[in-house]
Amino acid sequence: MKNKTWGNYERMRPDQIETVFEKHPIAYIPWGALEYHSYHNPIGLDGIKAHGMCEDLAKKVGGLVMPPIYLAANLIKTYPGVNFPKHSIEFSENLIRMICEEYLEQLVEQDFKIIVILTGHAGEPHFQILNEVADNFNKKYANRYCWSLAEFDILPDEMLTANHSALGETSLQMVYAPDLIAMERLPQDREITLVEDGIAGRDPRPSTVEFGNKIVTAFLKEAEIKMADLIGKYQ
Template identity: 30%
Template sequence: MQKNNVLYEEMRPDEFLERLNHCPIAYLPLGTLEWHGLHLPLGSDSLQSKGFFKALAERIGGIVLPTLFLGPDTKISQEEFDYIGMDVHSFERENLQQLDGSAYYIEDELFINILEATLKNLSRAGFKIVVAHGHGPSTNIFRKFIPKFEKQFDLKLFELWQLGGKGNEGIMTDHAAFNETSLMLGLYPELVDLEELSDETMVGIWGDDPRATSKEEGKRIIESNLSLVGSKLQDELSKLSWPKRTMNYTNVVKLYNP
Protein backbone atom coordinates (compact mmCIF):
# COMPACT_ATOMS: atom_id res chain seq x y z
CA MET A 1 0.00 0.00 0.00
CA GLN A 2 1.43 3.37 -1.02
CA LYS A 3 1.43 5.52 2.09
CA ASN A 4 1.05 8.89 0.42
CA ASN A 5 -1.66 8.05 -2.12
CA VAL A 6 -4.69 8.72 0.06
CA LEU A 7 -6.78 10.96 -2.23
CA TYR A 8 -9.82 9.22 -3.73
CA GLU A 9 -9.63 11.10 -7.05
CA GLU A 10 -6.00 10.11 -7.64
CA MET A 11 -6.38 6.36 -7.06
CA ARG A 12 -6.55 3.61 -9.62
CA PRO A 13 -9.14 0.88 -8.84
CA ASP A 14 -6.52 -1.52 -7.47
CA GLU A 15 -5.15 1.16 -5.14
CA PHE A 16 -8.66 2.02 -4.01
CA LEU A 17 -9.50 -1.60 -3.16
CA GLU A 18 -6.26 -2.10 -1.28
CA ARG A 19 -6.86 0.90 0.96
CA LEU A 20 -10.59 0.15 1.36
CA ASN A 21 -9.96 -3.46 2.38
CA HIS A 22 -7.34 -2.36 4.88
CA CYS A 23 -9.34 0.47 6.44
CA PRO A 24 -12.87 1.30 5.15
CA ILE A 25 -12.92 4.88 6.46
CA ALA A 26 -13.86 7.81 4.22
CA TYR A 27 -12.92 11.36 5.18
CA LEU A 28 -15.16 14.12 3.84
CA PRO A 29 -13.74 17.67 4.04
CA LEU A 30 -16.46 20.31 4.39
CA GLY A 31 -14.99 23.52 3.06
CA THR A 32 -15.91 26.96 1.79
CA LEU A 33 -14.52 29.73 -0.35
CA GLU A 34 -14.91 32.38 2.32
CA TRP A 35 -13.23 35.43 3.83
CA HIS A 36 -10.89 34.32 6.62
CA GLY A 37 -9.35 37.63 7.55
CA LEU A 38 -6.68 39.45 5.60
CA HIS A 39 -4.03 36.96 6.73
CA LEU A 40 -5.52 33.65 5.52
CA PRO A 41 -6.57 32.30 2.10
CA LEU A 42 -10.21 32.12 1.06
CA GLY A 43 -10.11 28.33 1.01
CA SER A 44 -8.90 28.00 4.60
CA ASP A 45 -11.80 25.73 5.64
CA SER A 46 -11.09 23.38 2.74
CA LEU A 47 -7.33 23.44 3.29
CA GLN A 48 -7.52 22.73 7.01
CA SER A 49 -10.02 19.88 6.82
CA LYS A 50 -8.41 18.19 3.84
CA GLY A 51 -4.88 18.72 5.18
CA PHE A 52 -5.74 17.18 8.53
CA PHE A 53 -7.60 14.28 6.92
CA LYS A 54 -4.64 13.56 4.61
CA ALA A 55 -2.31 13.36 7.61
CA LEU A 56 -4.81 11.13 9.44
CA ALA A 57 -5.26 8.78 6.46
CA GLU A 58 -1.49 8.47 6.09
CA ARG A 59 -1.25 7.54 9.76
CA ILE A 60 -4.12 5.07 10.29
CA GLY A 61 -5.51 4.36 6.80
CA GLY A 62 -8.63 5.37 4.93
CA ILE A 63 -9.39 7.50 1.89
CA VAL A 64 -9.85 11.28 1.62
CA LEU A 65 -12.69 12.52 -0.58
CA PRO A 66 -12.64 15.69 -2.69
CA THR A 67 -13.72 18.72 -0.68
CA LEU A 68 -17.36 19.76 -0.67
CA PHE A 69 -16.90 23.54 -0.78
CA LEU A 70 -20.60 24.51 -0.99
CA GLY A 71 -22.35 24.84 2.36
CA PRO A 72 -25.08 26.47 4.45
CA ASP A 73 -24.72 29.50 6.70
CA THR A 74 -26.56 32.40 8.29
CA LYS A 75 -28.21 34.57 5.61
CA ILE A 76 -29.88 37.97 5.80
CA SER A 77 -31.44 39.61 2.77
CA GLN A 78 -31.58 43.39 2.61
CA GLU A 79 -32.66 45.44 -0.41
CA GLU A 80 -32.54 42.39 -2.69
CA PHE A 81 -28.97 41.53 -1.67
CA ASP A 82 -27.93 38.51 0.39
CA TYR A 83 -25.38 38.73 3.20
CA ILE A 84 -24.00 35.41 4.38
CA GLY A 85 -21.91 34.05 7.21
CA MET A 86 -19.22 36.44 8.34
CA ASP A 87 -20.89 39.28 6.37
CA VAL A 88 -23.58 39.11 9.05
CA HIS A 89 -21.35 38.56 12.07
CA SER A 90 -18.70 41.17 11.24
CA PHE A 91 -20.79 44.34 10.95
CA GLU A 92 -23.62 46.16 12.67
CA ARG A 93 -26.92 44.68 11.56
CA GLU A 94 -28.14 47.92 9.95
CA ASN A 95 -24.86 48.33 8.04
CA LEU A 96 -24.06 44.90 6.61
CA GLN A 97 -21.30 44.61 4.03
CA GLN A 98 -20.13 41.85 1.70
CA LEU A 99 -16.72 40.46 2.57
CA ASP A 100 -14.69 39.95 -0.60
CA GLY A 101 -14.20 36.46 -1.99
CA SER A 102 -17.00 34.57 -0.24
CA ALA A 103 -18.70 32.25 -2.77
CA TYR A 104 -20.07 29.08 -1.21
CA TYR A 105 -23.65 29.49 0.04
CA ILE A 106 -26.44 26.96 -0.52
CA GLU A 107 -29.70 26.40 1.38
CA ASP A 108 -29.81 23.86 4.20
CA GLU A 109 -32.16 21.55 2.31
CA LEU A 110 -29.88 21.30 -0.72
CA PHE A 111 -26.84 20.68 1.50
CA ILE A 112 -28.67 17.88 3.32
CA ASN A 113 -29.59 16.33 -0.05
CA ILE A 114 -25.93 16.47 -1.14
CA LEU A 115 -24.82 14.82 2.11
CA GLU A 116 -27.48 12.14 1.67
CA ALA A 117 -26.36 11.37 -1.88
CA THR A 118 -22.70 11.35 -0.85
CA LEU A 119 -23.25 8.92 2.01
CA LYS A 120 -25.41 6.64 -0.14
CA ASN A 121 -22.59 6.41 -2.66
CA LEU A 122 -19.95 5.82 0.00
CA SER A 123 -22.00 2.99 1.52
CA ARG A 124 -22.35 1.44 -1.94
CA ALA A 125 -18.59 1.70 -2.46
CA GLY A 126 -17.95 -0.35 0.68
CA PHE A 127 -17.02 2.18 3.35
CA LYS A 128 -18.06 1.49 6.96
CA ILE A 129 -17.06 4.74 8.69
CA VAL A 130 -17.33 8.31 7.40
CA VAL A 131 -15.75 11.28 9.15
CA ALA A 132 -16.90 14.70 7.92
CA HIS A 133 -15.58 18.01 9.20
CA GLY A 134 -14.79 21.57 8.24
CA HIS A 135 -16.87 24.73 7.87
CA GLY A 136 -18.82 25.20 11.11
CA PRO A 137 -22.41 25.39 9.79
CA SER A 138 -21.76 22.43 7.47
CA THR A 139 -20.33 20.37 10.32
CA ASN A 140 -23.26 21.28 12.57
CA ILE A 141 -25.82 20.07 10.04
CA PHE A 142 -23.88 16.86 9.41
CA ARG A 143 -23.79 16.21 13.18
CA LYS A 144 -27.53 16.89 13.52
CA PHE A 145 -28.35 14.20 10.95
CA ILE A 146 -25.90 11.54 12.17
CA PRO A 147 -28.57 9.35 13.84
CA LYS A 148 -30.79 9.43 10.75
CA PHE A 149 -27.99 8.85 8.25
CA GLU A 150 -26.41 6.02 10.26
CA LYS A 151 -29.67 4.04 10.17
CA GLN A 152 -30.35 4.96 6.57
CA PHE A 153 -26.97 3.89 5.16
CA ASP A 154 -25.58 1.41 7.74
CA LEU A 155 -22.56 3.61 8.40
CA LYS A 156 -20.78 4.88 11.51
CA LEU A 157 -20.51 8.67 11.25
CA PHE A 158 -18.34 11.14 13.14
CA GLU A 159 -17.12 14.73 13.09
CA LEU A 160 -13.87 15.91 14.67
CA TRP A 161 -15.43 17.88 17.52
CA GLN A 162 -16.60 14.49 18.82
CA LEU A 163 -13.22 12.82 18.45
CA GLY A 164 -10.55 15.47 19.03
CA GLY A 165 -9.59 18.31 21.33
CA LYS A 166 -11.85 21.11 22.59
CA GLY A 167 -11.61 24.88 22.24
CA ASN A 168 -8.27 26.06 20.87
CA GLU A 169 -6.98 22.48 21.23
CA GLY A 170 -9.45 21.17 18.63
CA ILE A 171 -9.78 21.27 14.85
CA MET A 172 -11.44 24.38 13.38
CA THR A 173 -13.10 25.75 16.49
CA ASP A 174 -13.15 29.49 15.62
CA HIS A 175 -13.14 31.64 12.50
CA ALA A 176 -9.74 32.84 11.26
CA ALA A 177 -8.68 33.42 14.87
CA PHE A 178 -6.13 31.63 17.10
CA ASN A 179 -7.21 28.07 16.35
CA GLU A 180 -7.68 28.22 12.59
CA THR A 181 -4.60 30.38 12.14
CA SER A 182 -2.60 27.86 14.18
CA LEU A 183 -3.80 25.02 11.97
CA MET A 184 -3.01 26.93 8.79
CA LEU A 185 0.48 27.75 10.07
CA GLY A 186 1.02 24.09 10.93
CA LEU A 187 -0.21 22.81 7.57
CA TYR A 188 0.47 25.60 5.06
CA PRO A 189 2.76 28.26 6.60
CA GLU A 190 3.54 29.68 3.15
CA LEU A 191 -0.12 30.74 2.76
CA VAL A 192 -0.34 32.73 6.01
CA ASP A 193 0.73 36.36 6.42
CA LEU A 194 0.30 37.61 9.99
CA GLU A 195 1.88 40.92 9.01
CA GLU A 196 -1.42 41.79 7.32
CA LEU A 197 -3.03 42.07 10.74
CA SER A 198 -3.22 45.05 13.03
CA ASP A 199 -5.80 46.24 15.55
CA GLU A 200 -7.44 48.16 12.68
CA THR A 201 -7.54 45.25 10.20
CA MET A 202 -9.04 42.47 12.36
CA VAL A 203 -12.14 42.14 10.16
CA GLY A 204 -14.08 38.89 9.93
CA ILE A 205 -12.15 37.21 12.76
CA TRP A 206 -14.11 35.39 15.47
CA GLY A 207 -12.19 34.08 18.48
CA ASP A 208 -8.87 34.64 20.24
CA ASP A 209 -6.22 36.89 18.70
CA PRO A 210 -4.53 35.02 15.81
CA ARG A 211 -1.34 37.04 16.25
CA ALA A 212 -0.60 35.10 19.45
CA THR A 213 0.06 31.78 17.69
CA SER A 214 2.89 30.23 15.67
CA LYS A 215 3.78 27.45 13.26
CA GLU A 216 5.06 25.38 16.19
CA GLU A 217 1.78 25.81 18.06
CA GLY A 218 -0.13 24.69 14.98
CA LYS A 219 1.97 21.56 14.60
CA ARG A 220 1.46 20.73 18.28
CA ILE A 221 -2.34 21.03 17.98
CA ILE A 222 -2.36 18.91 14.82
CA GLU A 223 -0.23 16.17 16.35
CA SER A 224 -2.38 16.07 19.48
CA ASN A 225 -5.52 15.64 17.40
CA LEU A 226 -3.97 13.04 15.11
CA SER A 227 -3.25 10.97 18.20
CA LEU A 228 -6.69 11.46 19.79
CA VAL A 229 -8.75 11.00 16.63
CA GLY A 230 -6.62 8.18 15.28
CA SER A 231 -6.90 6.17 18.50
CA LYS A 232 -10.69 6.57 18.69
CA LEU A 233 -11.22 5.64 15.04
CA GLN A 234 -9.03 2.57 15.32
CA ASP A 235 -11.07 1.52 18.34
CA GLU A 236 -14.31 1.96 16.37
CA LEU A 237 -12.86 0.01 13.46
CA SER A 238 -11.93 -2.89 15.76
CA LYS A 239 -15.65 -3.35 16.54
CA LEU A 240 -16.56 -3.85 12.87
CA SER A 241 -16.12 -6.56 10.28
CA TRP A 242 -16.30 -6.14 6.51
CA PRO A 243 -15.92 -8.38 3.46
CA LYS A 244 -12.76 -7.92 1.46
CA ARG A 245 -13.54 -6.81 -2.06
CA THR A 246 -11.87 -8.15 -5.21
CA MET A 247 -12.13 -7.33 -8.91
CA ASN A 248 -13.80 -10.25 -10.66
CA TYR A 249 -15.79 -9.09 -13.68
CA THR A 250 -17.63 -11.45 -16.06
CA ASN A 251 -19.79 -11.04 -19.18
CA VAL A 252 -18.05 -7.82 -20.05
CA VAL A 253 -19.30 -5.92 -23.11
CA LYS A 254 -16.46 -4.78 -25.37
CA LEU A 255 -16.89 -1.04 -25.76
CA TYR A 256 -13.58 -0.46 -27.52
CA ASN A 257 -12.39 -1.25 -31.03
CA PRO A 258 -9.84 -4.08 -30.88
Protein backbone atom coordinates in the same frame (compact mmCIF):
# COMPACT_ATOMS: atom_id res chain seq x y z
CA MET B 1 5.72 3.64 13.07
CA LYS B 2 5.19 2.81 9.41
CA ASN B 3 2.40 4.67 7.65
CA LYS B 4 -0.81 2.78 7.01
CA THR B 5 -2.07 2.19 3.47
CA TRP B 6 -3.97 5.27 2.37
CA GLY B 7 -4.52 7.48 -0.63
CA ASN B 8 -6.23 10.48 -2.18
CA TYR B 9 -9.27 8.97 -3.85
CA GLU B 10 -9.46 11.32 -6.84
CA ARG B 11 -5.82 10.72 -7.73
CA MET B 12 -6.01 6.92 -7.74
CA ARG B 13 -6.74 4.23 -10.30
CA PRO B 14 -9.23 1.41 -9.53
CA ASP B 15 -6.58 -1.19 -8.61
CA GLN B 16 -4.92 1.28 -6.25
CA ILE B 17 -8.23 2.15 -4.59
CA GLU B 18 -9.03 -1.53 -4.14
CA THR B 19 -5.66 -2.24 -2.54
CA VAL B 20 -6.35 0.38 0.15
CA PHE B 21 -10.05 -0.46 0.45
CA GLU B 22 -9.45 -4.18 1.11
CA LYS B 23 -7.42 -3.31 4.20
CA HIS B 24 -9.22 -0.14 5.23
CA PRO B 25 -12.83 0.35 4.03
CA ILE B 26 -12.73 3.84 5.49
CA ALA B 27 -13.54 7.13 3.71
CA TYR B 28 -12.61 10.59 4.97
CA ILE B 29 -14.60 13.59 3.75
CA PRO B 30 -12.92 16.94 4.48
CA TRP B 31 -15.68 19.55 4.46
CA GLY B 32 -14.56 23.07 3.67
CA ALA B 33 -16.03 26.35 2.48
CA LEU B 34 -15.16 29.29 0.28
CA GLU B 35 -15.42 31.97 2.94
CA TYR B 36 -13.83 35.31 3.74
CA HIS B 37 -11.20 34.61 6.42
CA SER B 38 -10.06 38.17 7.14
CA TYR B 39 -7.07 39.87 5.44
CA HIS B 40 -4.39 37.37 6.28
CA ASN B 41 -5.79 33.93 5.36
CA PRO B 42 -6.95 32.31 2.10
CA ILE B 43 -10.63 31.87 1.27
CA GLY B 44 -10.27 28.07 1.33
CA LEU B 45 -8.80 27.80 4.83
CA ASP B 46 -11.50 25.48 6.15
CA GLY B 47 -11.05 22.94 3.38
CA ILE B 48 -7.25 23.16 3.36
CA LYS B 49 -7.22 22.56 7.12
CA ALA B 50 -9.74 19.69 7.06
CA HIS B 51 -8.02 18.05 4.09
CA GLY B 52 -4.64 18.18 5.79
CA MET B 53 -6.00 16.76 9.01
CA CYS B 54 -7.85 13.96 7.15
CA GLU B 55 -4.65 13.04 5.30
CA ASP B 56 -2.68 12.99 8.55
CA LEU B 57 -5.31 10.79 10.19
CA ALA B 58 -5.46 8.45 7.15
CA LYS B 59 -1.67 8.02 7.35
CA LYS B 60 -2.12 6.76 10.92
CA VAL B 61 -5.29 4.72 10.47
CA GLY B 62 -5.49 3.87 6.75
CA GLY B 63 -8.24 4.57 4.24
CA LEU B 64 -9.23 6.82 1.37
CA VAL B 65 -9.32 10.60 1.59
CA MET B 66 -11.91 12.28 -0.60
CA PRO B 67 -11.21 15.72 -2.09
CA PRO B 68 -12.37 18.61 0.08
CA ILE B 69 -15.93 19.83 -0.46
CA TYR B 70 -15.78 23.59 -0.85
CA LEU B 71 -19.53 24.07 -0.40
CA ALA B 72 -20.99 25.41 2.83
CA ALA B 73 -23.93 27.24 4.34
CA ASN B 74 -23.95 29.84 7.12
CA LEU B 75 -20.88 31.86 6.20
CA ILE B 76 -19.70 35.16 7.64
CA LYS B 77 -21.34 36.77 4.58
CA THR B 78 -24.77 36.32 6.17
CA TYR B 79 -23.73 36.42 9.84
CA PRO B 80 -25.89 38.93 11.72
CA GLY B 81 -24.30 42.15 12.91
CA VAL B 82 -21.25 42.12 10.63
CA ASN B 83 -20.67 43.38 7.11
CA PHE B 84 -18.40 41.13 5.03
CA PRO B 85 -20.33 40.54 1.80
CA LYS B 86 -17.31 39.84 -0.41
CA HIS B 87 -15.24 36.71 -1.06
CA SER B 88 -17.72 34.16 0.27
CA ILE B 89 -19.64 31.69 -1.90
CA GLU B 90 -22.59 30.49 0.13
CA PHE B 91 -25.08 27.68 -0.46
CA SER B 92 -28.42 26.84 1.11
CA GLU B 93 -28.82 24.64 4.17
CA ASN B 94 -31.08 22.32 2.18
CA LEU B 95 -28.44 21.82 -0.48
CA ILE B 96 -25.77 21.03 2.12
CA ARG B 97 -28.08 18.46 3.69
CA MET B 98 -28.77 16.86 0.29
CA ILE B 99 -25.11 16.72 -0.71
CA CYS B 100 -24.21 15.12 2.59
CA GLU B 101 -27.03 12.56 2.40
CA GLU B 102 -26.31 11.63 -1.21
CA TYR B 103 -22.55 11.44 -0.62
CA LEU B 104 -23.05 9.00 2.26
CA GLU B 105 -25.42 6.85 0.21
CA GLN B 106 -22.88 6.73 -2.63
CA LEU B 107 -20.22 5.59 -0.18
CA VAL B 108 -22.58 2.85 1.05
CA GLU B 109 -22.95 1.66 -2.54
CA GLN B 110 -19.16 1.40 -2.64
CA ASP B 111 -19.39 -0.58 0.64
CA PHE B 112 -17.39 1.77 2.88
CA LYS B 113 -17.83 0.68 6.51
CA ILE B 114 -16.62 3.79 8.28
CA ILE B 115 -17.00 7.36 7.03
CA VAL B 116 -15.38 10.31 8.73
CA ILE B 117 -16.77 13.77 7.98
CA LEU B 118 -14.32 16.36 9.28
CA THR B 119 -15.76 19.82 8.84
CA GLY B 120 -13.37 22.74 8.89
CA HIS B 121 -16.35 25.10 8.75
CA ALA B 122 -18.44 25.14 11.91
CA GLY B 123 -21.03 27.80 11.07
CA GLU B 124 -24.45 26.96 12.43
CA PRO B 125 -26.59 25.23 11.48
CA HIS B 126 -24.17 24.00 8.78
CA PHE B 127 -22.27 21.88 11.29
CA GLN B 128 -25.50 20.72 12.97
CA ILE B 129 -26.86 19.61 9.59
CA LEU B 130 -23.84 17.38 8.96
CA ASN B 131 -24.23 15.91 12.46
CA GLU B 132 -27.94 15.26 11.89
CA VAL B 133 -27.30 13.53 8.58
CA ALA B 134 -24.66 11.38 10.28
CA ASP B 135 -27.06 10.54 13.15
CA ASN B 136 -29.77 9.49 10.71
CA PHE B 137 -27.24 7.43 8.77
CA ASN B 138 -26.17 5.62 11.92
CA LYS B 139 -29.78 4.82 12.79
CA LYS B 140 -30.36 3.49 9.28
CA TYR B 141 -27.21 1.35 9.00
CA ALA B 142 -26.40 -0.80 12.03
CA ASN B 143 -23.24 -2.24 10.46
CA ARG B 144 -21.69 1.03 9.27
CA TYR B 145 -20.77 4.23 11.02
CA CYS B 146 -20.45 7.88 10.08
CA TRP B 147 -18.40 9.97 12.49
CA SER B 148 -19.09 13.67 11.95
CA LEU B 149 -16.92 16.16 13.80
CA ALA B 150 -15.07 19.45 13.76
CA GLU B 151 -11.45 19.36 14.87
CA PHE B 152 -12.13 21.25 18.12
CA ASP B 153 -14.77 18.68 19.18
CA ILE B 154 -12.13 16.30 20.52
CA LEU B 155 -9.71 18.89 21.90
CA PRO B 156 -9.69 20.66 25.26
CA ASP B 157 -11.15 24.18 25.19
CA GLU B 158 -7.86 25.66 26.45
CA MET B 159 -6.26 24.44 23.24
CA LEU B 160 -8.95 25.03 20.65
CA THR B 161 -12.57 26.11 20.35
CA ALA B 162 -14.62 27.08 17.31
CA ASN B 163 -12.97 30.17 15.85
CA HIS B 164 -12.93 32.15 12.64
CA SER B 165 -9.48 32.96 11.28
CA ALA B 166 -8.24 33.47 14.85
CA LEU B 167 -5.25 31.93 16.65
CA GLY B 168 -6.38 28.33 16.11
CA GLU B 169 -7.27 28.46 12.42
CA THR B 170 -4.31 30.66 11.54
CA SER B 171 -1.89 28.30 13.31
CA LEU B 172 -3.40 25.31 11.47
CA GLN B 173 -3.10 27.17 8.17
CA MET B 174 0.58 27.63 9.03
CA VAL B 175 0.90 23.83 9.24
CA TYR B 176 -0.83 22.97 5.97
CA ALA B 177 -0.14 25.90 3.60
CA PRO B 178 1.99 28.60 5.22
CA ASP B 179 2.80 30.17 1.85
CA LEU B 180 -0.82 31.34 1.53
CA ILE B 181 -0.73 33.51 4.68
CA ALA B 182 0.16 37.21 4.92
CA MET B 183 0.41 38.02 8.64
CA GLU B 184 1.60 41.55 7.82
CA ARG B 185 -1.90 42.31 6.52
CA LEU B 186 -3.27 42.21 10.08
CA PRO B 187 -3.48 45.54 11.94
CA GLN B 188 -0.52 45.89 14.28
CA ASP B 189 -1.53 48.69 16.63
CA ARG B 190 -5.05 47.98 17.84
CA GLU B 191 -7.34 45.30 19.17
CA ILE B 192 -8.73 42.78 16.67
CA THR B 193 -12.52 42.51 16.57
CA LEU B 194 -15.17 40.51 14.75
CA VAL B 195 -17.01 43.59 13.48
CA GLU B 196 -13.92 45.36 12.16
CA ASP B 197 -11.73 42.46 11.07
CA GLY B 198 -13.97 39.44 10.55
CA ILE B 199 -12.04 37.42 13.09
CA ALA B 200 -13.78 35.53 15.90
CA GLY B 201 -11.76 34.03 18.72
CA ARG B 202 -8.29 34.55 20.15
CA ASP B 203 -5.97 37.14 18.63
CA PRO B 204 -4.33 35.50 15.58
CA ARG B 205 -1.18 37.65 15.71
CA PRO B 206 0.78 35.28 18.00
CA SER B 207 -0.02 32.29 15.71
CA THR B 208 2.85 29.86 15.14
CA VAL B 209 3.43 26.67 13.22
CA GLU B 210 4.53 25.11 16.54
CA PHE B 211 1.10 25.75 18.05
CA GLY B 212 -0.53 24.43 14.89
CA ASN B 213 1.50 21.24 15.13
CA LYS B 214 0.56 20.89 18.79
CA ILE B 215 -3.13 21.04 17.82
CA VAL B 216 -2.62 18.48 15.05
CA THR B 217 -0.74 16.09 17.37
CA ALA B 218 -3.43 16.30 20.04
CA PHE B 219 -6.16 15.89 17.43
CA LEU B 220 -4.53 12.79 15.92
CA LYS B 221 -4.04 11.21 19.35
CA GLU B 222 -7.74 11.53 20.22
CA ALA B 223 -8.97 10.67 16.72
CA GLU B 224 -6.83 7.52 16.59
CA ILE B 225 -8.45 6.26 19.81
CA LYS B 226 -11.92 6.84 18.40
CA MET B 227 -11.00 5.22 15.06
CA ALA B 228 -9.56 2.13 16.79
CA ASP B 229 -12.92 1.73 18.56
CA LEU B 230 -14.88 2.19 15.31
CA ILE B 231 -12.63 -0.23 13.40
CA GLY B 232 -13.16 -2.82 16.14
CA LYS B 233 -16.93 -2.46 15.84
CA TYR B 234 -17.59 -1.86 12.15
CA GLN B 235 -14.75 -2.92 9.89
